[in-house]
Amino acid sequence: MKSIHRATMLAVGAVAVMTVQGASHAAAAAGAWPSKPIRLVVPFSAGGANDLMARAAAEGASKALGQPIIVDNKPGAGTTLGADVVAKSAPDGYTFLVSAAGVISNGMIKKTMPYKDEALVPVAMIGLAPSVIVVPADAPYDNLKDFIAASRKTPNGFHWSTAGTGSTPHFVEGLLETKYGAKLDVVPYKSGSESITAVLGSQVEATSEASIVVLPYLKSGKLKALADTWTQRISAYPDLKTATEQGFPDIKIAHWAGVHAPRGTPDAILDKMAAAVDTAMKNATTVERLKGMGIEPIGGTRASFVKFVSEERARLGSVVKATGMKED
Incomplete structure (x- = not known):
């Protein structure tokens, strides 16, 4: 029995040593990182x-x-x-x-x-x-509240372009519908640039896209911005109010x-x-x-x-x- 107990204790000790050595090797590797x-x-x-x-x-x-x-x-x-x-x-x-x-x-x-x-x-x-909700430059609404109200009054709702299923514009559309009752019909495109082109050509009523993508169109007057969907205003376009500032705090993306x-x-x-x-x-x-x-x-x-x-x-x-x- 003493021999078995001694063998067991030796095995446990060996495992402990291996564990310590493994941790030491990992720490050493991390300390040397990066070496390439x-x-x-x-x-x-x-x-x-x-x-x-x-x-x-x-x-x-x-x-x-x-x-x-x-x-x-x-x-x-x-x-x-x-x-x-x-x-x-x-x-x-x-x-x-x-x-x-x-x-x-x-x-x-x-x-x-x-x-x-x-x-x-x-x-x-x-x-x-930040994602920016945009509409054609000649759209008859200037803020998110009026846009949502107008979508409800339209028999089949507004067409909303996205960069595909699960894209950020798709989630913005989902929030507008489920949280605030907007009436929107998703039109999926292959990319954000195609989605924006659809709004520029008035093939759809609206979309949202990254600030870096839409800012040139906003500054040139080719598109109109309704809201910034993040929690703070865009540094390069500070006049645009966030959705939260307009009374839509769940639009955060x-x-x-x-x-x-x-x-x-x-x-x-x-x-x-x-x-x-x-x-x-x-x-x-x-x-x-x-x-x-x-x-x-x-x-x-x-x-x-x-x-x-x-x-x-x-x-x-x-x-x-x-x-x-x-x-x-």
Whole structure:
């Protein structure tokens, strides 16, 4: 019996030593990170709001970390193509995803997903471009209240273009209908640019799109803005009131960009990456450049982004449930 007890104690001791050694190795790896270039997968085409935010974050974080950050555009399948690449990458701190609302909502509306939601973990907030509700320049209403009232009076409601099922404009439409009784008929397009073109040509009555996309049309008088759908006014277009200021506090949504990592990436690396992104988003030159385009730099801690993602999941989930939103 004494021999068995001694063997058991030796085995437990060996496991304890292995555990300590494993933790030490993980800590050492995190301490040495990064020792080579980092890959930042962007699940959007080059030139859009998320891509621009990604490149600004990559530039600033690269300086803070002392290693190149390579932006790799992998658009397709409503962001799931790029997200899947990252979800299945080694959790070693050398592959990250530039995340957006689709990382949260895709699993709610798609029939099948190539990866599980928990395969990706929040790291850092980069910034956001408030969604702006726009109508043709000659539309007979100038604010959100009049627009909603007019949609109710129209027999078949207003046509509302989106950038596809589950896009931010689709969620804005869902909030307007379920929370405030707007009468809207969704017309899905393949992209935000096609959706905006439909409004410019008066093929539909309205849509919402990222501030960076619509600002040139607003400043040239080709479109009329009814509301900013975020909680604060757009720095580059401060005269536009938010939906909350107009009495519609549930219209709270934006085109945001953050950073997610494969689950299992050491916490020390995640914290270091979050701090680097935060530093990038507080750089005066970067702030001025992004705000001038209609993008609001955010940054912050990893904990603050985890909180944001949790709240966003609850908010978007309630819209999906209320509207019955599903993949086409």
